[in-house]
Amino acid sequence: MKVCIPTMGSEGMNDAICQHFGRAPTFTVVDMDTGDIQVLPNVSEHMGGSGLPTETILKMGVQVMIVGGLGPKAVAAFSSSGVEVFVGAAGSVKDAIDDWQAKMLQRADMDNACKDHRH
Numbered sequence: 516m517k518v519c520i521p522t523m524g525s526e527g528m529n530d531a532i533c534q535h536f537g538r539a540p541t542f543t544v545v546d547m548d549t550g551d552i553q554v555l556p557n558v559s560e561h562m563g564g565s566g567l568p569t570e571t572i573l574k575m576g577v578q579v580m581i582v583g584g585l586g587p588k589a590v591a592a593f594s595s596s597g598v599e600v601f602v603g604a605a606g607s608v609k610d611a612i613d614d615w616q617a618k619m620l621q622r623a624d625m626d627n628a629c630k631d632h633r634h
Contacts, residue, residue, distance in 0.1 A: 516547045518615070519577040520608050521568075525554045528609040534583035537568050543608050544575050569593060581611045581620065590623050 521539030522530040533539035537559070544553045555571060558564035569592040572580065580593055580600040593600045600623035604611035614620050 516579065517544055517575060517577045518547055518579045518581060518612060519544045519572050519575065520581045520604065520611050521557075521583075522554070522608060527552045527554065528607065528612075530554075530608050532583055532604050532606060532608065532611055534605075536582050536585035536589055539568070542568070542572060544572075544577060545608065545612065567592070569596075573598070579615070580623075581615050582623070585623065593623075 520543050521533040521536045522541045522543045523533050523539070524530050525541060527543065528545070530541070530543055539557050541557060542555045544555065553575070555575070557568055557571070559566050559568040559571060569589055573596050577598055580598055581604045582600065582602055583604050584602055585600065590600060601615055601620035602623045603620045604614060
C-alpha cells in the first residue's frame with residue numbers, strides 16, 4: 516500500500532508536513548509493504564508548472580493520502596479515484612503515519628475540507 520504526504524523538502528520520514536496540500540514543495544510517497552520512499556517535486560500549476568497535484572499523486576498508484584488539510588476539489592478528486600484521505604496530520608512524515616495507523620486522524624469529507632485556501 517502506498518501512502519502519500521505533502522512535505523516541505525526531501526528528508527523522507529523525517530521531513531515536515533506541509534499544511535497547504537496544493538502548495539507543498541514535495542510529496543513523500545511511502546510504500547508500506549516494501550519500506551521504499553520516493554520524494555516527488557510538486558510540478559503542478561500551483562507551483563508554476565502544469566496540471567494538478569492530485570494528477571501527479573494518482574499516477575503513483577497511491578491508496579492513502581495523509582494531510583494537514585486540503586480543499587474540496589482535492590477531496591472530490593481523490594474520492595472519485597478511490598484514494599482514502601485523512602486530515603489533521605502534523606509534525607513529520609513518521610508522525611503522520613504513526614497517527615494514521617493509530618486511527619487518530621479524521622477521514623476527509625466536504626465538511627472538514629479547507630474552503631479558504633489558507634492550509
